Amino acid sequence: MNQTYLYLFAPLHTGGTTQEGNLVGIARESHTNLPYIPSSTIRGKLRASVKNQDTKFQLFGNELGDTNAQLEQGDVWIGDASILFLPVPSLSHGIVWVTSPLLLYRWARYQENSPQIPEPYSCSFVGGNQNISVYLKDAIFKYTNNQETTDLTVWQNWQEFIPQNAVTKPINKLLVLPDQHCATLIEMSLWRQVKIKLDEHKSVDGGFRYEDAIPPDTLMYYTNGLTSKANGNGQQSLQELNSLISNNNIIQFGGQESLGRGFCQQWN
Template sequence: MTQDNELPEYEIMFVNVVTPLHNGSGEGLGFVDNPILRERTTQFPIIQASSIKGVLRDSYDERGSPYVELFFGPPPGKGEKHSGAISFGDGQILAFPVRSVRGCFVWITSPHVLWRFYEKLCLMRLETQFPKINDSMKQIHSGLKKAMICPSGKNELCMQKETEIFLEEFPVTFVESVEIENIAKVIGEKVYGNVEDSFLKSEFEKKLVLLDDDTFRYFITNATEIVPNIRIGDSGTTKDGSLRYTEYLPSETIMYSTLIFEKSRKEDQPLKATDVKRNFTKNPPLTIQIGGDATIGKGIVKLSLPSLQANNLADK
């Protein structure tokens, strides 16, 4: 709670990976020389809050926003003046793309992932922005015996045996679930926008698959992109010992970050938490670059904010 008993404002920011993203964790100990950053307990991939904050700060600064220091705090070396009015959470996984023998690919998620997302919505009093999720979440629990798929995607994904799909080379037994389809439609609209002819939105609403937590963890640790990199010497040939393997989150990965807005701490720009949120979500950058290898087009992501979508609908 902020000073003067003013309650903070909240927002969920979705991060849709457009080009493979390497948010590195330093040197790897195994086959991969440059792994992505993961949670210690679950091995779920994450993006550090500091990376998200830094990239957004640069974007607002480049566009000449008068609120850069108010939003993000003073520049390095002057942090003692005041802190920023926005707190950023780590980017956490929501849906991960996996190759499917039929239907090209699907997005997978798990009960733990969905419940973590839903609990954040409830803590921040944002669940009303995601209709139909309340009732649907009651059917999502741990210890699943079979995967759950959207009924509308069954014909595109299942093999001759109508209770089985193949993800990578593995057969997965499933049941149809209206609840998963409801969740997919709500999340798809927030991530891709309320656009009727959006190809990815329509695909997501049919091809979200709920797996048990163990199977989900297997795929997110073994189905990322591993890319070899070499260094060419002055002779035009490969330098000895230069071969390195880098891990990337694949395109179409969906993540999210939590935002907390508080009253301004910048004395010459006194704004309430509601005003801070309104100014931040009025015209945010919708495409940014996160992580390494920016010069070869990696790490481009699209951002979506439910508040921005609500404002656009209200303007219409």
């Protein structure tokens, strides 16, 4: 089981199954309500990027619209993309990337050498004799060298949770929040885009429509591996998949490609 990382360059919206009033829903996990990228979206984009038909069939099998009437499974499977770190605005530190023990446990279970998961309120940019306050939306956290009054604790091994890539260098101000508080803050930090339709007189035709989107500079990941069809002989297919990901390191998911939405960098 392998992991592929996604660093978002632009807001990313993948349609959900619900629409409440004039708000177009975003794809969400049913048990956490957190935004995610469905595996079908990722698989479809990767499959469309394969030019060689034999390679496409080898990796992903055939589709209903293909000439072969019988559906066959491919050698590789693609999982959903989950959030690892999401940026939120901070009056004191500009941008702070938040996560939670649940999100870190999800990621760590795929690692060969799983790092120790930090406790809530662990922070990567506090320590020593400094006294600082972190302003995050409606919350204020304090760190002082007097351990009796501090809200935050030092996150010693935070660099073990950041995949090495040039685009991840800015991710250095990290804060671990309890699962429920992190989910609330992620919901508050989603981009909400207003969509309108204009008539020939440049007047609004109908009402406004809103779409949620995962913000830029979010770090996500998805898993992939060999299906049972490969039957232990899929090393060539894995190499083909890794080559496909490498050759499409800048990729676009979701709609609104003409507006520059959904672009991200991916790497193994």
